[in-house]
Amino acid sequence: MSRSVIKILLVDDEPDVIEFMSYNLKKEGYSIFSASNGKDGIELAKKINPDLIVLDVMMPEMDGMATCRALRSLEQFKSTLIIFLTARDEEYSQISGFDAGADDYVTKPVKPRIFLSRLQALLRRSDTSKKQLNVKIGDIEIDPEKYLVYKGTETIELPKKEFLLLQLLMSKPGRVFNREEIMSRVWGNESIVGDRTIDVHIRKLREKLGDEIIKTMKGVGYKFD
Amino acid sequence: MSRSVIKILLVDDEPDVIEFMSYNLKKEGYSIFSASNGKDGIELAKKINPDLIVLDVMMPEMDGMATCRALRSLEQFKSTLIIFLTARDEEYSQISGFDAGADDYVTKPVKPRIFLSRLQALLRRSDTSKKQLNVKIGDIEIDPEKYLVYKGTETIELPKKEFLLLQLLMSKPGRVFNREEIMSRVWGNESIVGDRTIDVHIRKLREKLGDEIIKTMKGVGYKFD
DNA sequence: TTAATACTTAACAATAAGTTAACATTGGCT
DNA sequence: AGCCAATGTTAACTTATTGTTAAGTATTAA
Numbered sequence: 001m002s003r004s005v006i007k008i009l010l011v012d013d014e015p016d017v018i019e020f021m022s023y024n025l026k027k028e029g030y031s032i033f034s035a036s037n038g039k040d041g042i043e044l045a046k047k048i049n050p051d052l053i054v055l056d057v058m059m060p061e062m063d064g065m066a067t068c069r070a071l072r073s074l075e076q077f078k079s080t081l082i083i084f085l086t087a088r089d090e091e092y093s094q095i096s097g098f099d100a101g102a103d104d105y106v107t108k109p110v111k112p113r114i115f116l117s118r119l120q121a122l123l124r125r126s127d128t129s130k131k132q133l134n135v136k137i138g139d140i141e142i143d144p145e146k147y148l149v150y151k152g153t154e155t156i157e158l159p160k161k162e163f164l165l166l167q168l169l170m171s172k173p174g175r176v177f178n179r180e181e182i183m184s185r186v187w188g189n190e191s192i193v194g195d196r197t198i199d200v201h202i203r204k205l206r207e208k209l210g211d212e213i214i215k216t217m218k219g220v221g222y223k224f225d
Numbered sequence: 226m227s228r229s230v231i232k233i234l235l236v237d238d239e240p241d242v243i244e245f246m247s248y249n250l251k252k253e254g255y256s257i258f259s260a261s262n263g264k265d266g267i268e269l270a271k272k273i274n275p276d277l278i279v280l281d282v283m284m285p286e287m288d289g290m291a292t293c294r295a296l297r298s299l300e301q302f303k304s305t306l307i308i309f310l311t312a313r314d315e316e317y318s319q320i321s322g323f324d325a326g327a328d329d330y331v332t333k334p335v336k337p338r339i340f341l342s343r344l345q346a347l348l349r350r351s352d353t354s355k356k357q358l359n360v361k362i363g364d365i366e367i368d369p370e371k372y373l374v375y376k377g378t379e380t381i382e383l384p385k386k387e388f389l390l391l392q393l394l395m396s397k398p399g400r401v402f403n404r405e406e407i408m409s410r411v412w413g414n415e416s417i418v419g420d421r422t423i424d425v426h427i428r429k430l431r432e433k434l435g436d437e438i439i440k441t442m443k444g445v446g447y448k449f450d
Numbered sequence: 451t452t453a454a455t456a457c458t459t460a461a462c463a464a465t466a467a468g469t470t471a472a473c474a475t476t477g478g479c480t
Numbered sequence: 481a482g483c484c485a486a487t488g489t490t491a492a493c494t495t496a497t498t499g500t501t502a503a504g505t506a507t508t509a510a
Contacts, residue, residue: 006286028285028286029285029286030286120283120288123288159455159456159457160456160457161456161457162456172370174370174371174373175370175371176370176371176372180346180350181350184329184343184346185329188330188331188332189331189332189336189339189340189343190332191458193457193458193459194458194459194460195497195498196458196459196460196498196499196500197457197458197459198498199497199498199499199500200457200458200459200499200500200501201457202498202499203499203500216466216497216498216499217372217382217385218384218385218465218466218467218496218497218498219384219385219466219467219468219496219497219498220372220385223371223372384466384467384468385467385468386467386468387467418468418469418470419469419470419471420486420487421469421470421471421487421488421489422468422469422470423487424486424487424488424489425468425469425470425488425489425490426468427487427488428488428489428490441476441486441487441488443476443477443478443485443486443487444478444485444486444487
């Protein structure tokens with residue numbers, strides 16, 4: 001679902017904050033809409049269907065959390081990204097925020113650079129998570145979002161490298177990946193690691209998932225089977 | 226698909242990066258094009274049809290992953306090589322990169338030597354893998370990606386040398402390959418092995434696939450039939 | 451900080467793949 | 481036909497590649 005322009009809705013009762021953030025986000029090419037209270041925010045959201053909503057927690061009448069809950073109760077916004085803006089010393093905001101269904105929160109005063117990177121990270125993550133269908137082959141299933149592997153009924157947590165390796169092999173089941181390829185796609189270019197490193201990781205995967213699932217093609221590579 | 230000049234499209238919002246990489250790649254004889262954002266990148270790609278596209282992940286508006294997905298959704302770029310540029314600490318870049326359909330990724334800051342070697346590895350790999358289509362003759366079919374041979378309904382796994390030998394003979398069915406040719410294409414020019422070695426491998430293939438499929442032309446060579 | 455976990459390495463073991471040597475068989479040749 | 485160089489066959493041998501373990505580093509969490 002790649003869209004040309006990402007729509008962001010800002011909901012805050014302070015016009016200064018709206019203006020400041022609006023300016024900074026527009027500069028980055030986002031399309032910005034705004035509302036000064038929760039009720040208007042929800043109405044506007046229904047019309048424009050934003051990709052992301054930024055909610056100030058402290059607002060008169062209907063605060064950010066109530067607004068968030070109201071939005072989440074609507075089918076349309078079940079998976080829309082929501083970021084909370086909170087004052088630094090609102091101690092419970094984190095917990096309650098996530099509880100109310102926020103995806104992230106940022107403390108005021110907002111620093112544009114930081115806010116942008118959080119926002120982009122969130123968009124990137126969600127963008128992929130929408131497309132990241134879990135891959136299931138046989139009784140093994142991987143969930144890239146949660147970094148988890150399911151084997152039958154049991155759930156297995158894998159360290160990063162092991163997960164990446166498994167994910168690579170499962171991305172094209174049956175196809176043989178040679179060492180060079182594995183090296184490049186799991187380890188990347190920054191690290192030059194020895195040959196045995198791959199074997200050790202393969203071994204650990206076999207230990208956790210069963211010996212049969214990864215087959216060695218001697219002199220050629222490994223494949224998931 | 227042999228082309229005289231390899232075209233590379235660079236998409237990055239930082240002019241410095243473009244210039245730096247452009248300089249280094251041009252020096253190696255590649256033909257370089259560039260765009261400063263995803264949208265322009267896609268438009269340019271459509272026009273020039275590059276062999277390889279380098280995408281910065283962190284870009285305003287339409288980031289590398291969104292661009293990659295957009296490209297992959299077009300028939301024209303289904304198999305074009307794509308390399309991601311990511312900051313070292315972008316934690317999700319690896320996983321999401323696979324998911325978005327990248328062929329490789331390289332971390333910033335880019336070191337020319339390393340970047341070049343990966344790029345060349347990728348070009349080399351794709352060049353051969355594109356040529357390696359499944360070949361089916363009679364009831365025998367070979368799948369180079371999976372390193373498997375199918376005979377009727379049964380699946381046969383072959384060791385590397387046997388597979389290469391079969392692949393060679395099947396690449397031009399009916400044509401006779403003499404020993405010298407077989408030697409150089411399966412064993413390479415470095416290794417000097419005795420004469421009986423070829424026979425032994427031929428024998429093993431016959432054992433596994435049936436006596437009739439490889440015919441001996443005494444004093445001339447072997448052919449697949 | 452310490453503790454825990456993840457990752458890498460090195461040394462050695464195990465094994466499949468590849469090679470060779472010795473001998474058998476074949477088929478084109480005079 | 482019968483010779484004989486080329487190829488077939490077998491099993492033992494050699495080697496390259498991968499498996500395994502444990503210990504050393506690095507990274508992350510507490």
